[in-house]
Amino acid sequence: MTPDFVKTAPIQTLLDRASGMNAEGGDDRLKAIVRDLIEAVMVAIVKHDISESEFWQAVTFLQQGAGEFGLIVPGAGIEHFLDLYMDAKDSEVGLSGGTPRTIEGPLYVEGAPLVEGEANLSDDADDTDTLHMSGFVTGPDGEPVQNAVVHVWHANSQGWYSHFDPTREQTPFNNRRRIRLGADGRYAFHSKMPNGYSVPPGGATDRLMKAIGRHGNRPAHVHFFVEAPGYRTLTTQINFGDDPFAADDFAFGTREGLLPVPDRRDKSAFIAFDFQLQRAASKEDENFSTRARAKA
Structure with missing residues (x-):
């Protein structure tokens, strides 16, 4: 039939x-x-x-x-498909440029501490190297974006995110901050180096991936929201370009332009990365999507 x-x-x-x-x-x-x-x-x-x-x-x-x-949605490629679909719609109306969007993932937590200046993201001890990341947030013409807020979150060296850590050993906002930028649009933070991780062993996502001959591993990465009045809110993340899963991310979060290679030396790693925002066409562009997010 x-x-x-x-x-x-x-x-x-x-x-x-x-x-x-x-x-x-x-x-x-x-x-x-x-x-x-x-x-x-x-x-x-x-x-x-x-x-x-x-x-x-x-x-x-x-x-x-x-x-x-x-986890199943990004693993099945649907969350990445939404990014490609939004890119295509932008192209249809002549919008281009800016830092590429990529998946948010399910592990953001609302209400992280709002700080200024160079931020320390890590509240908890972690026997690993220190990540230093800095750069500028600019608009489409290279202008510094004023009154921007950079939301940043990542896992610890064991691949666990605070709030979702089954060991319950992390404080609620470990490796999570919102950074308010100055007039020059510069951001900077340091934190304990994140590691890549796999989906929960034996869970639904792991069983699905194995059934279709795939793995459930993500490279080491750092998530970002970047918001500012008059600009389109950006959802993105950087994957560490030297991670063995950088080009084979189970969640399809890797995109060209989002793969900086850390400069590793003396128990530290340094990443310089600039964000470029697009101007908002409407107030809606300045808002986050309305997906449900965790609250600490």
Whole structure:
């Protein structure tokens, strides 16, 4: 049987009813999206001749993996796809330039301490090298961006993020800060060197990756939000260019222009990296996305 079966009248009627297309009330846009999503599942079932048992195994997997959807989405390439889609939409309207966007990931925590000057991100002792990172935030014409705030967060040397650390050994905002910049747009911070990490062993994401012959490793990296009045808020991260997984990030967070190689010497590593923002076309451009984020 071919996927054309889904286009038959009984199935199309079922789709209309299941998505509420013929029902009064509700959101028309949501109805259309739900209809397309259900239809896509039906097409996949027919195309691959998915059995009833296989289908319910998938449902069980999704139920068990509910706590890891934030990892499954980037691991499946969907979060990176959203970045590529937004890039393409920018290109259609003639927007270009600026630091590349890339995935946020699921491990941001709201309310990190707001500091000025050179920031120390690390509250906790960690027997590893010290990372020093600095640079400038500029606009599309190279102008210093005033009143910018740089949000920065990363893992510790064991690959654990504060707030999400199963050992419960980290303080709530270890390796997390918001840095308010001065008129020159310069930022600087130091912290204990982060390490790469893998998805939780035996968890839903790990099982999925192994089932399709992939690994679940991320290179060492540092996350950023950069926000400023009049500019589009940037979501990005840098991956360490000398990490063995820099070119094979399971979450597809690596992008050209975001791979600085640390200058490692004397128990320290130095990274110089500048951010360039695009101007906001509307107030909405200055806002963060409305995805749910953790609170300490």
